[in-house]
Amino acid sequence: MGAGTEFLVQLVDALPDDALRAPSGLPGWTRAHVVAHVARNAEALTRLAEWARTGVETPMYADAEQRAAEIESSSRFPADRLRRELSTTADALDVALSRLDDGDWRATVRSALGREIPAAEVPWMRVREVWLHAVDLASGATVSDLPPEVVDTLLDDVTGVLSGKDGCPRAVLTATDRDRTWPLGPEGATLQVHGPAASLLAWLTGRGDGSALTTLDGDLPTPPRWI
Structure with a gap:
């Protein structure tokens, strides 16, 4: 803080x-x-x-x-x-x-x-x-300037909040710069999203367009508004 x-x-x-x-x-x-x-x-x-x-x-x-x-x-x-x-x-x-x-x-x-x-x-x-x-x-x-522990804890927070919202896509977010994944949306994910953890967070919070991310099973979805 x-x-x-x-x-x-x-x-x-x-x-x-x-x-x-x-x-x-x-x-x-x-x-x-x-x-x-x-x-x-x-x-x-x-x-x-x-x-x-x-x-x-x-x-x-x-x-x-x-x-x-x-x-x-x-x-x-x-x-x-x-x-x-x-x-x-x-x-x-x-x-x-x-x-x-x-x-x-x-x-x-x-x-x-x-x-x-x-x-x-x-x-x-x-x-x-x-x-x-x-x-x-x-x-x-940019979000990349945030400390890694802040990025990871924000991803915990944001994915938890968004997963309870209507219209949240089903996905598993995989950080390519550390050994971490975050589930997003209802169980039974159908989409795999890969990218640096900071880029994942920027996309989820509306502070990035997702251009640094890749998906394995389809187009990058639009997450609901966080807060």
């Missing part, structure tokens, strides 16, 4: 101020929207940490409309404020997590989608945010 935050902050700091207003890799969002979202996400996850520690229910967001409004308004902040809040909110999250004891980590909280989770999942939720949104800045970073 800390390494991902540092990677993202370095990318943002390397951008000229006016470049923050350029389009990001996410439709309809500028780079400033991405930075604003990551900062507000740190605050939302800090609320979950406080919920776990105190037992007082403090959801990530009141509702989806509040979340969207906060991102939109924050994206208009001056560049220096955006950069500052990206770091200060991450530091505050670190402090909040450091205050949790063994019992707190087992406390049940809720994700933004309403899923009940143990507080122990909060750091992983942040890992996903900082590393993947570093790619979404569209400033040169």
